[in-house]
Amino acid sequence: MSSAQGSTLSREETDLDSEFSRLLSAQRPYQVVVWNDPVNLMTYVSWVFRSYFGHSKARAKELMLQVHHQGRAVVSHGPREKAEQDVTAMHQFGLQATLEEAE
Amino acid sequence: MATAFRATTKGYRADLEPHERRLLSSLCADVITLLQNREKETTDTPDSASEDPEFAHFRAEMAGLGGDEPLAAPTDEVLRRLLPDALDDEEEAGHFRRLSESSLRGAKLADLRTARMLLESSPVSIQEEVAPMFGRALNDLRLTLASRLNLETEEDAERVHELALASRSKDSEAFMAEIYTFITWLQESLFSAMTEFLPEEETDEDMGSA
Numbered sequence: 001m002s003s004a005q006g007s008t009l010s011r012e013e014t015d016l017d018s019e020f021s022r023l024l025s026a027q028r029p030y031q032v033v034v035w036n037d038p039v040n041l042m043t044y045v046s047w048v049f050r051s052y053f054g055h056s057k058a059r060a061k062e063l064m065l066q067v068h069h070q071g072r073a074v075v076s077h078g079p080r081e082k083a084e085q086d087v088t089a090m091h092q093f094g095l096q097a098t099l100e101e102a103e
Numbered sequence: 104m105a106t107a108f109r110a111t112t113k114g115y116r117a118d119l120e121p122h123e124r125r126l127l128s129s130l131c132a133d134v135i136t137l138l139q140n141r142e143k144e145t146t147d148t149p150d151s152a153s154e155d156p157e158f159a160h161f162r163a164e165m166a167g168l169g170g171d172e173p174l175a176a177p178t179d180e181v182l183r184r185l186l187p188d189a190l191d192d193e194e195e196a197g198h199f200r201r202l203s204e205s206s207l208r209g210a211k212l213a214d215l216r217t218a219r220m221l222l223e224s225s226p227v228s229i230q231e232e233v234a235p236m237f238g239r240a241l242n243d244l245r246l247t248l249a250s251r252l253n254l255e256t257e258e259d260a261e262r263v264h265e266l267a268l269a270s271r272s273k274d275s276e277a278f279m280a281e282i283y284t285f286i287t288w289l290q291e292s293l294f295s296a297m298t299e300f301l302p303e304e305e306t307d308e309d310m311g312s313a
Contacts, residue, residue: 046298
């Protein structure tokens with residue numbers, strides 16, 4: 001990244017700089033985490049993972065059990081836009097979900 | 104006495120008593136009202152009342168598109184559970200909420216309205232295509248009741264279960280616990296039946312595919 005030190009750039013031009021950093025952050029990989037809660041049923045959570053992500057019965061169950069026993073599971077990876085889409089879908093199903101930068 | 108959902112040739116069917124259908128429908132109506140109030144709360148700005156309505160609409164559009172001001176999470180516990188933060192950081196969550204909350208609210212309202220319509224008929228028969236909407240609406244009812252019952256841990260879940268089975272003289276909390284347990288049973292039966300009809304595809308190489 002370039003430095004703005006000693007710059008004579010006008011405000012509009014520095015905004016381009018911040019726009020660029022926003023674009024860079026959109027390129028970084030994100031992940032969606034589903035958190036355990038005592039309300040959502042195991043049958044339901046498995047069904048959500050199968051129908052939304054297209055997982056096999058076994059994989060959906062494995063993920064569901066990971067949420068149940070470890071308190072959380074990463075359910076999807078991808079660019080920021082994809083993570084936003086997936087986290088909103090999880091909220092629509094009523095699951096507790098957040099997005100975060102992937103490690 | 105109600106019978107749970109089971110698969111039929113046209114979808115899923117449950118036999119519910121008229122008072123059970125009325126109860127579920129009025130709970131849906133309560134959650135619809137709650138979500139609509141939140142909609143008013145997020146679109147009414149102090150100076151918008153005096154404005155030309157068309158301009159106010161335009162401004163609301165711009166606010167949605169611009170997304171510069173973070174939108175604070177609802178103060179009501181139920182709404183916080185139905186419309187949760189998507190990020191840990193409060194400010195980031197507020198920015199994301201500004202862009203996404205109204206479409207999430209809209210999706211939930213559509214589910215709940217569809218559920219009310221389906222609860223009009225007896226028996227309750229649900230076609231394959233609308234079953235997910237009905238199931239999500241049932242889930243939102245459970246989330247709402249759980250929040251009102253302060254159900255936050257597995258121990259709380261146990262307490263609510265015991266409360267539902269308790270004596271016949273019920274206070275309002277025990278009554279809510281009983282309804283919660285009833286909807287749990289109904290939702291479980293629906294998704295057990297729906298699970299049978301999901302195609303089994305091995306697509307796990309691409310973990311994020313939707």
